[in-house]
Amino acid sequence: MSRSERLLQLLQVLRQHRRPVSGRVLAETLGISLRTLYRDIASLQAQGADIDGEAGVGYMLRPGYMLPPLMFSADEIEALVLGMRLVASRADPQLVFAARDALSKIDAVLPADLRETLASSPLLAGGKPELPEDRVDLTLLRKAIQAERTLRIVYRDEKGSATERTIWPFALAFFDGARVLLAWCTLRNDFRHFRTDRMDVIEEGTGRYPRRRTQLLKEWRQKSGIPERIF
CATH class of the missing domain: 2.30.30 (SH3 type barrels.)
Incomplete structure (x- = not known):
């Protein structure tokens, strides 16, 4: 596992906990030493991650922190594109607009190689199903x-x-x-x-x-x- 992948995984693990989690638990989850964990925490904090806590007390990622562009793998990008396309073919107009807007925001922060993955995704949603007309908004x-x-x-x-x-x-x-x-x-x-x-x-x-x-x-x-x- 590369260091960038390890840092991403650490962020994902922290996001799963709403309360402080000990360094030992984090290290065991990631399969790394405590020393490496402390270095990784410090590195993420230096990059702007809002991580509270300290050694011996526990760590917590504050709600609302946005992950950096490396958060998405190529498979995750394709899953997002397919999901958005399904929304566009089945949901109400407001959600369709929101889905397209969300894709635009994701595209704006992706590295060039992943932006190309998003633009050229070969996964297509089926045509819009023949739905009966809704009687309610x-x-x-x-x-x-x-x-x-x-x-x-x-x-x-x-x-x-x-x-x-x-x-x-x-x-x-x-x-x-x-x-x-x-x-x-x-x-x-x-x-x-x-x-x-x-x-x-x-x-x-x-x-x-x-x-x-x-x-x-x-x-x-x-x-x-x-x-x-x-x-």
């Missing part, structure tokens, strides 16, 4: 999820029968055949999936629903038997 749904706000909706089943519901939205899934809102339904007192082409929003809630969306998503995964790494 997806941006509104995403904002409600982020703010953990309730929504009052009218939902129509496959036969066209409509019901009014109050829901706690916690995730939005993008499939080839439909976009689906995952939510806790107070009418059914259970998790429910709502196709966005069958729903109308009546009213946005002004306050948070009583549980955190991360907890709802975790419980939904457990009930559905879906591992976190898959969904």
Whole structure:
């Protein structure tokens, strides 16, 4: 492993810990000596990494630190490009714009060789799927999820029968055949999936629903038997 790769790996390990982690644990994780670890910490700090701590106490990378251009390998660049292209073919216009803007920002800070990898990536996303027209603004749904706000909706089943519901939205899934809102339904007192082409929003809630969306998503995964790494 080269020194630059080792420094990158050290940054990645630090990012995985929200509390100070001892030098011994870091050294064992990286397979290096404590002396080498201390030198690497000092080197990263000299390059501007916001690492707090000291020998015998522990180290922590402050939130918000942006990794330098060496953070991406060629494979990681291609994964990012493919992901952005998938977003561009399936998401709402605001997310499509955000994906393109993000790629532009990444391109601006990459070294020349990796910039060429980004520009010439051979990984393509399939054409835009034939999705039914949404009856609701997806941006509104995403904002409600982020703010953990309730929504009052009218939902129509496959036969066209409509019901009014109050829901706690916690995730939005993008499939080839439909976009689906995952939510806790107070009418059914259970998790429910709502196709966005069958729903109308009546009213946005002004306050948070009583549980955190991360907890709802975790419980939904457990009930559905879906591992976190898959969904």
